[in-house]
Amino acid sequence: MASSRSVDPAELRAAISAVSSWLRGEGPDPARSELAAAVRLSLRTLAADAPGRSVEVRVPPFAAVQCVEGPRHTRGTPPNVVETDARTWLELATGLLDWTTAVESARVSASGSRADLAYWLPVVRL
Template sequence: MARIYAALLSQLDALVAPPGQLSRYGLGRLMHLVNDTLVTLDSPAVSTPMSLSDHLLERSRAADDVAEKVSGIMGDETAATLARQLEPLTCELSDALSRLPLPDTVASRFGTVRLTDYLRANVIMVVDLALEELATAERAAMTESVRALTQVLTERYPGRTIEVRIPPYAAVQVGALSAGPSHTRGTPPNVVEFAPETFWELATGRQSWQRAAASGTLTFSGVHAGETARMFPIVKIR
């Protein structure tokens, strides 16, 4: 959990300092996320939590509603005003994450979820914002976001037919969509390997499988490896 906290806070720090980096909409997105996180940290739950996969699906379904709320936060404020309003909120979030104990399970606006998975989803959101606004993300945050997204692949497509590799961040095994062999040892018969940026763009629906394969930043081998194309995108952020 501490690793996820650190990744989230390091990416938030990189987004807000130095000031003047973010667009009005970027500042609005960040204010919405920080506000939502502060509310959720104070909302412990005892009901059964959903999986990270289901939590991201619920976030995808709420993307339009979130965009509307972001517009409401921005209003007619200038970027400088939004930045001043955001600064104390990020400090408050950092303090809140340092307080123990934190709840294991929380009632988020997207449903009951483990706090770990809620914060993993937030890391995905801030990495997306960093890539869009700054064209780069903090390594720790990128690492945690890629690991979270590959965890979702294993939840949605359990099995050991295809090995998905995103060096140096993650390697997982998933099941084929049709009948296929299970890999147990040695060289996997079905392998898909992504450049990290390509995996991210496919995971968030920004690039097509065909274009990625043509660019050489995605390679795959084996009878079932191409079935991985139908597993993307993983999450719709907006």
């Protein structure tokens, strides 16, 4: 679920900047704490941009948020789930990868009629 705190754009940009060379395939793997910060802040930004509880977006092991307006999910497995790894999520969040390509190449698992984040991505540009 989205945090009640708003995301500081400068904090988000700093977190993304810390992993940007790795995302572009030009640098070493980031520290786990840097990767976690970039994932969490970008997911919180998505949740703030697309408020709601009809879609659960999961990026294990770092974070999950509920977003997108629609029927609220409260118990059990949500009917609309998006799940991916940290690198794929950050490529989507920064516009380095488009939604359709990610889904068609099975880098993203998206189930449910509302599990389409194309409209909301990217959340920040590199």
